[in-house]
Amino acid sequence: MNTASSVSGMLSGQKVLITGAARGIGAAIAERFASAGATLWLNGRDGPSVSALAELLNQRYGVSCSPLIFDVADEQQVKAGFRQLFSQSKTLDVLVNNAGVLDDALLGMVTQRQIQQTFAANTFSTLYCSQYAVRMMQRAGHGSIINLSSIIGRVGNSGQAVYGGSKAAVIGITQSLAKELASSNIRVNAIAPGFIDTAMAHSIGEERFQQRLDSIAMGRIGSADEVAKVALFLASDLSSYVTGQIIGVDGGMLI
Amino acid sequence: MTLEQLFAESLGVAVDLVHDDLTYQSIPQWDSTAHMLLIARMEDEFGVMLDTDDIIDMSSVAKARQILAKYDVQC
Numbered sequence: 001m002n003t004a005s006s007v008s009g010m011l012s013g014q015k016v017l018i019t020g021a022a023r024g025i026g027a028a029i030a031e032r033f034a035s036a037g038a039t040l041w042l043n044g045r046d047g048p049s050v051s052a053l054a055e056l057l058n059q060r061y062g063v064s065c066s067p068l069i070f071d072v073a074d075e076q077q078v079k080a081g082f083r084q085l086f087s088q089s090k091t092l093d094v095l096v097n098n099a100g101v102l103d104d105a106l107l108g109m110v111t112q113r114q115i116q117q118t119f120a121a122n123t124f125s126t127l128y129c130s131q132y133a134v135r136m137m138q139r140a141g142h143g144s145i146i147n148l149s150s151i152i153g154r155v156g157n158s159g160q161a162v163y164g165g166s167k168a169a170v171i172g173i174t175q176s177l178a179k180e181l182a183s184s185n186i187r188v189n190a191i192a193p194g195f196i197d198t199a200m201a202h203s204i205g206e207e208r209f210q211q212r213l214d215s216i217a218m219g220r221i222g223s224a225d226e227v228a229k230v231a232l233f234l235a236s237d238l239s240s241y242v243t244g245q246i247i248g249v250d251g252g253m254l255i
Numbered sequence: 256m257t258l259e260q261l262f263a264e265s266l267g268v269a270v271d272l273v274h275d276d277l278t279y280q281s282i283p284q285w286d287s288t289a290h291m292l293l294i295a296r297m298e299d300e301f302g303v304m305l306d307t308d309d310i311i312d313m314s315s316v317a318k319a320r321q322i323l324a325k326y327d328v329q330c
Contacts, residue, residue: 082304138291
């Protein structure tokens with residue numbers, strides 16, 4: 001990652017929770033925010049991975065970085081996780097609702113379990129975490145919530161009715177909460193990544209991988225850090241008058 | 256601080272207006288916005304984090320007292 005010195009300190013003093021931070025886009029956001037001086041809580045289900053990343057960022061950037069292990073799809077675990085966070089800090093400045101799953105299937109092959117799990121991880125988790133985070137942000141008198149949607153949530157795609165539906169719902173949540181929370185000085189925005197170089201992108205098979213590349217105007221896959229840079233913008237005061245927006249980070253991808 | 260004092264300060268009303276039968280939205284000062292500020296104040300004052308269900312259930316001063324008792328807060 002090329003960390004420009006100009007972003008150093010941009011999030012100094014800001015308390016941030018990132019869900020799904022163990023790998024991929026979540027880990028890239030964690031590193032960007034650490035380089036900008038944020039105090040971080042990193043959430044994930046995989047305790048050792050999250051703890052290792054927290055330790056790495058702590059050593060590399062000298063910031064406070066703590067693991068927070070819970071499953072965002074489980075409301076009881078979210079409650080327990082926030083209770084743990086609350087015991088360490090009464091306020092929160094930034095929440096990044098990044099955790100999510102991808103489980104594609106044509107409509108006739110979609111199981112009830114897939115629907116429930118996908119919406120629990122991608123959509124319900126956004127509501128659960130926002131609900132608790134907003135209480136901490138209201139106490140601080142300000143806040144920024146950054147939701148990770150997807151280009152599939154904006155324009156849809158064959159075989160992705162469930163995933164696309166869950167991510168489209170994130171857009172509705174974002175736009176509604178932006179209106180509800182503006183008077184509390186809490187901004188709510190979403191990022192809609194296109195094809196990003198993560199393990200999730202490489203799980204779709206070689207043929208579909210190439211098809212996706214061919215659909216991108218810029219002719220290349222995006223990096224997780226390119227998503228993280230937009231998240232940094234939305235977390236910082238650079239976006240102080242931006243709320244209710246869905247920002248595509250997709251290199252001009254057409255589906 | 257007593258629970259009545261906390262309610263009075265949070266809602267901006269006289270303390271003698273606060274009694275166990277005072278209910279949510281029965282006075283203009285206790286609206287949904289004030290309710291969330293009241294919750295934050297209670298959490299700060301008593302060192303607890305309330306469940307979402309508790310926030311929804313907190314429909315009166317008496318109910319608030321009852322909910323806080325669940326967290327071993329006597330007031």
